[in-house]
Amino acid sequence: MKPIKLGIVGLGLAWERLHAPALAQLRDKFEIVAVCDKDLEKARNVVQFMGHSPENAFDNLQEMLERDDIEAVLSLVPISANFETAATIMRYRKHLLAEKPFASSPQAARRLIKMRDLSGTTVMVAENVRYEEQNILIKEAITNGEIGEPAFFIDTHIVDYMQDSERGGFGQTNWRQHPLYEGGVLLDSGVHHMARLRYFFGDITDISAHGRPPTHDFAPYSCMNALLRFENIAGHYSFYTESSESQAPFVGLRIFGTQGEIFLENSNCGFVNISYKDGREAVAMPYTPGVGYRREIENFYAAIREGAPIKSTPEKAVGDIEAVFALLESAKKGRTVDSSALESDAPEQVVQAYMFPKVSMYPGARV
Numbered sequence: 001m002k003p004i005k006l007g008i009v010g011l012g013l014a015w016e017r018l019h020a021p022a023l024a025q026l027r028d029k030f031e032i033v034a035v036c037d038k039d040l041e042k043a044r045n046v047v048q049f050m051g052h053s054p055e056n057a058f059d060n061l062q063e064m065l066e067r068d069d070i071e072a073v074l075s076l077v078p079i080s081a082n083f084e085t086a087a088t089i090m091r092y093r094k095h096l097l098a099e100k101p102f103a104s105s106p107q108a109a110r111r112l113i114k115m116r117d118l119s120g121t122t123v124m125v126a127e128n129v130r131y132e133e134q135n136i137l138i139k140e141a142i143t144n145g146e147i148g149e150p151a152f153f154i155d156t157h158i159v160d161y162m163q164d165s166e167r168g169g170f171g172q173t174n175w176r177q178h179p180l181y182e183g184g185v186l187l188d189s190g191v192h193h194m195a196r197l198r199y200f201f202g203d204i205t206d207i208s209a210h211g212r213p214p215t216h217d218f219a220p221y222s223c224m225n226a227l228l229r230f231e232n233i234a235g236h237y238s239f240y241t242e243s244s245e246s247q248a249p250f251v252g253l254r255i256f257g258t259q260g261e262i263f264l265e266n267s268n269c270g271f272v273n274i275s276y277k278d279g280r281e282a283v284a285m286p287y288t289p290g291v292g293y294r295r296e297i298e299n300f301y302a303a304i305r306e307g308a309p310i311k312s313t314p315e316k317a318v319g320d321i322e323a324v325f326a327l328l329e330s331a332k333k334g335r336t337v338d339s340s341a342l343e344s345d346a347p348e349q350v351v352q353a354y355m356f357p358k359v360s361m362y363p364g365a366r367v
Helices: 013-024 040-049 061-065 079-091 106-119 133-143 161-166 190-201 292-306 314-333 348-355
Strands: 004-009 030-036 072-075 095-099 123-126 150-158 204-212 223-230 234-240 253-257 260-264 271-276 283-286
Touching (some): 004 061, 004 292, 013 292, 030 040, 061 079, 079 095, 079 106, 095 292, 123 314, 133 253, 150 190, 190 223, 190 314, 204 314
Parallel strands (some): 004 030, 004 072, 072 095, 150 234
Antiparallel strands (some): 150 253, 204 223, 223 234, 253 260, 271 283
């Protein structure tokens, strides 16, 4: 099958470190024909590196989308621009692979789903945790009853966000240091955590959370601790953004079942460990870290060219965002919150007005 002609919008760290290397392995499936960034010089440097002429570089998204040869767009813009960018791409009837979170609120994400239905395009959210090899191994172990019936989990994430930023981490960008969207790093990174737990256990029924006051702008809470209840399991989730683990093994992810335990120390450790209650020898299942970005893009290709099912749908992405907002709401109000309690669909006429006519409601807007 012929490659998909792809446009890229947003040439920041997610492009440089995650998606560009993955697309480089998939040249038989995707041909990058144009790129867009608010920094036109950066866009020109990227197309020059790819061997394209300067006219394939843009600093205005709508101008790039006017090109008839673009079939699909990979959107990698800051979170505060996710909604407007996705809506504009769908308005031009281009297929969309959108970085997570799909939008900066559950309501906005649900509005995008209605726009997708009106546009008739293929839309997928780039939530790599649903494609990572270690998570697939854990999901299969749970499904196959490897540890009996899951009874309890501990999911702990500890990172010194400022130190990581100073060392060149993703948090170095100004829009992450001083976010213009609710939740800050709890939405940016926490949405990954919620997506993984929902991938393992299904929908969250309710959340009871407590947050520690912040000392930086990048998050509304420096530490989030919560009890998450699913239909058949409950467990503890914690995310501490101002420290690092100094003792090994790290707490990581531990899933306790009636017949054993699954342990993943961190996403890059290379092994999923399973131990058994009956004394059987523990096993360490090897995996290759970081393959999720390539696999999610392969799924996008298969969905467009072959009609394959999408593993990371916008509907699943809405559930991930709802879970983060339920965490924030529970910590703020000091009470248990239903994970879908924030549901409030946009009126249909609002969606219709945004989709039609084709011309943007924000002429000349740049991302």
